[in-house]
Amino acid sequence: MLKVRLHRAPPEGAALRVLPLAEGAAVPEPFRAAAAAARFTGRAGQALHCLVPERALLVGAGPAAAPLDFARAGGGAVAQADEETRALALDARGLPPEAAAALAAGACLRAWRCDRYRTKDVKPGLERLDLVVDRPHAVAPAWERAAAAVRGCLLARDLVAEPANHLTPALFAERMERLAEDGLAVEVLGPKRLAKLGFGALLAVGGGSANPPRLVVLRWKGAGGAAPVAFVGKGICFDTGGLALKPAEGMEEMRADMAGAAACAGAMLALALRRSPAPAVAVLALAENAIGAASYRPGDVLRTLSGRTVEVLDTDAEGRLVLADALHYAATRLAPRAIVDLATLTGAIVTALGHHRAGLFATDAALAAQVAAAGEAVGEPVWPMPIGERHREDLRSDIADLRQCAPHGSGAWGGRFLPDACHAAAFLRAFAEGVPWAHLDIAGVALRKEADALGPEGASGFGARLLDALVAMRFEEGKG
Amino acid sequence: MLEIVFVKPDALPRSGALVLPLAEAEGAAAAPPPGGLRQRAEEATGGAIGRALEAAAFKGRKGQTATVWAPGAGLSRVVAVGLGKAAELSAEAAEAAGAALQPAVANEAEAVVAAEHLPPALAVALAMGAVLRAYRFDRYRTKEQEEDKPKLRRLAIATADPDAARAAWAGQEAVAKGVYLARDLVSEPGNVLTPAEMAERCRQLEPLGVEVEILGPKEMRKLGFGALLGVAQGSANEPRTVVMRWLGRSGAGKGGSNGAAAAEKPLAFLGKGVTFDSGGISIKPAQSMEEMKWDMAGAGAVVGLMAALAGRKARADVVGLVGLVENMPSGTAQRPGDVVRSYSGQTIEVINTDAEGRLVLADLLWYCQEKYEPRFMVDLATLTGAIIISLGHEHAGLFSNDDELAQRILAAGKAVGENCWRMPLGEAYDKQLKSDIADMKNVGGRPAGSITAAQFLQRFVNGKPWAHLDIAGTAWASKEKGSTPKGASGFGVRLLERLVAEHYEG
Secondary structure: OOEEEEEOOOOOOOOEEEEEEOOOOOOOHHHHHHHHHHOOOOOOOOEEEEOOOOOEEEEEOOOOOOHHHHHHHHHHHHHHOOOOOOEEEEEOOOOOHHHHHHHHHHHHHHHOOOOOOOOOOOOOOOOEEEEEOOOHHHHHHHHHHHHHHHHHHHHHHHHHHOOOOOOOHHHHHHHHHHHHHHOOEEEEEOHHHHHHHOOHHHHHHHOOOOOOOEEEEEEEOOOOOOOOEEEEEEEEEEEOOOOOOOOOOOHHHHHHOOHHHHHHHHHHHHHHHOOOOOOEEEEEEEEEEOOOOOOOOOOOEEEOOOOOEEEOOOOOOOHHHHHHHHHHHHHHHOOOOEEEEEEOOOHHHHHHHOOOOEEEEEOOHHHHHHHHHHHHHHOOOEEEOOOOHHHHHOOOOOOOOEEOOOOOOOEHHHHOEOOHHHHHHHHHHHHOOOOOEEEEEOOOOOEEOOOEOOEOOEEOOOOHHHHHHHHHHHHOOOOO | OOEEEEEOOOOOOOOOEEEEEEOHHHOOOOOOOOOOHHHHHHHHOOOHHHHHHHHOOOOOOOOOEEEEEEEEOOEEEEEEEEOOOHHHOOHHHHHHHHHHHHHHHOOOOOEEEEOOOOOHHHHHHHHHHHHHHOOOOOOOOOOOOHHHOOOOOEEEEEOOOHHHHHHHHHHHHHHHHHHHHHHHHHHOOOOOOOHHHHHHHHHOOHHHOOEEEEEOHHHHHHHOOHHHHHHHOOOOOOOEEEEEEEEOOOOOOOOOOOOOOOOOOOEEEEEEEEEEEOOOOOOOOOOOHHHHHHOOHHHHHHHHHHHHHHHOOOOOEEEEEEEEEEEOOOOOOOOOOOEEEOOOOOEEEOOOOOOOHHHHHHHHHHHHHHHHOOOEEEEEEOOOOHHHHHHOOOOEEEEEOOHHHHHHHHHHHHHHOOOEEEOOOOHHHHHHHOOOOOOEEOOOOOOOHHHHHHHHHHOOOOOOOEEEEEOOOOOEEOOOEOOEOOEEOOOOHHHHHHHHHHHOOO
16 A cells, blocks of 8 residues: 555656646635636636646546545546656645545555566556645544555455465465454364364355365444344355356356455454454455366256255355355354345346446345445445345255256346346345345445546455445444 | 236136236235135135135235136136235336236136226236236237147226226327337348338328428438438338328427427437348358347337327327348448448448448437437437347346436336446447548447447547447347247337437426
């Protein structure tokens, strides 16, 4: 993450001065003529490089109403900075503390990159932000909160960007153990312990790989007392599809099939860094879905941790299986007041909502509304989706308590059209065991298809900031 | 259509079937209310019915049925049908009971429903369930034996206030007829129901007081319906656009109730009517292509809706437009890459000839808002497979630029059991339609396929209040459910009839 310092006045030096301007607001005098000539109005997404009478970058903050408008302006400034620019001075004087903090947060999000595996021609880039504010001590608390969320998001992105040969379930778990330094309690369950406890679904999915599964439990104690909110994440470190092997085209993206677990980890880090009063737990189900002599098969019947038996139809619908065990564990062992799970679960949700919104399924209307509001606030939008009676009926099995998905070819119009995202949600609902539950299918949003104001192309970290905002909005009541 | 008569509960029928709709609390064990048909039947059979229902473990659960054969007193059977919990008794439960009882008495020559304990509105809902469930499309069966066909022509419903029930049923019967008409149209095969044939069938609404205007290819060419005509140009069966007008408020129509009232902005309903969709040059896979005869279900629903509104003399001005084309591959068919000029003047690059429904609707929507200045436009279309992948078969996808209209549609759908689910629109999705060569492409790729289709349509509503129902998952029932038998559902007729009745006839 960029180094960020708060200043009362623009520091001496080579930092490029950035001026965020609301749409329609008066442009400061020295740049008024340039803005008029270039038709800069302050609309969101606009930017104008001024060279006379002094160097400055004007960025549009659109309505400049919510912190998100300023985050996008900050991100927009970073996107405009050229390779030679090492530092930006974000001029947030006159802005409320939350807006000033958001400006810097957006810049940090947009400046993230993953250069770890480049050995040559690594381009230098931004290193530092100077956040210029009227009263630094008044802005500092807001910045600390915003920075915590940014660091959580960037942790998620770092994990998602990691190739699968560098992030096996065991290596993922090791990284999680390092979060103890930030104040989280970390527990890792290995294959032996999982077998003893009866994680039949998680072990079956991971059975085909030389890299056996892990279950990671992260705990943040908060101010104590209350029941925790639980996050559950799908962490398939690589998904070949198993015996139902995926086509080769695009398979490399399947290293991101652990984005749900990464987002949960990122959210937990954010809560710890900002010392949230709300207790929280995260359960990460980590496995590699590989092809091997010990792979599970279509037709297999698995006994899940809950005792329910599941008929496997498609080994590439593995996410819901690992989540079944993780959800049941969270619901029955961790006494949560609510569960939110995140998973890159289905292609169907991409067909439904594309790359601009995650699918939201829930059993609790109030929780769903809060998740949606948190997503809107941080620029990670979701859309409510249904779980119907028929979706559950479609999961009736001839031989087990339920089957994991509807058979291929059983859909409409020649079998091609199956509401698989709804089926998956209907399946998962059973394993939340009646605890208020929301499920985010993030298959369409875990990777940014193209750069936008809040990040470059690639890993988005979707969910980490949403969950952090959700906790702040819903689970920190009575914090005084 | 099954005839419904409402009668006073004066006499126990001496033959045929007696139907007892029972709530959970008044199941077999409870004593029958005194003086009713049920009590008389019990007396006439020496209490055999109550004993039989107890033996059959009949509880009165919603949709549950139990048949007692030849209990005595000349009755061939007594059918008990569950209404669910007495405290939750609703029109929906009564309709479900009507739907459940119909197959149980279909082979009787006569049947009487002992509904005297139900208020007239619920007796009517029960009738609706029975009538809609009784629908069958047997026009093309030439060898069905007489004894295999349902016998029941008339269902008598005994109610305390037959006059009130009759008055309420008159309107509902018109709605049922509209649903039947829509189901008939959707069931018809593509070789029978060409665009010209479907246009002729729209003319059958004229006796109801609907003005019917048919635009043929010549008129459409003159107007400049380039998008619609591009879809049609591959087929030997020429396209039609049909405009149906019901002026039940301003009274300009024959059915008008007030000749003096000034004309108001009409309500507009538009339907996609691709009478067969082969996909065109972007041809569909062979498997299940036969289902594409129902790619005109949106238009079918609009025709059924117009019949329903005119049939019950709705106090509203309504215009219905259907765009009727056949999408075929041939030497004259439009090609992927073609650019067409729509009626609105906007140009469209046709990337996929199988995304044709939106091209038809594009011209209709613009024409409608320009010519009729409607209060709102609602279109119905079996538009995308993506909506089935999104929602399945229990909800139609609802897209709208108007929150009030959307809420009203959601509520109306819920009330009649034709459920919708709101889906998002937004600029980010609209961008997927950018073309290198024209104002837009006709597809936006696989991601968010139903949303980008709706974004496409939105470009042709000119900012007017509008809602779009993607009914690809709900137009055809792969298995029977409630009052919908397997096959054409007629989805949309009851929903939109209710929408008009609830909000636009005051």
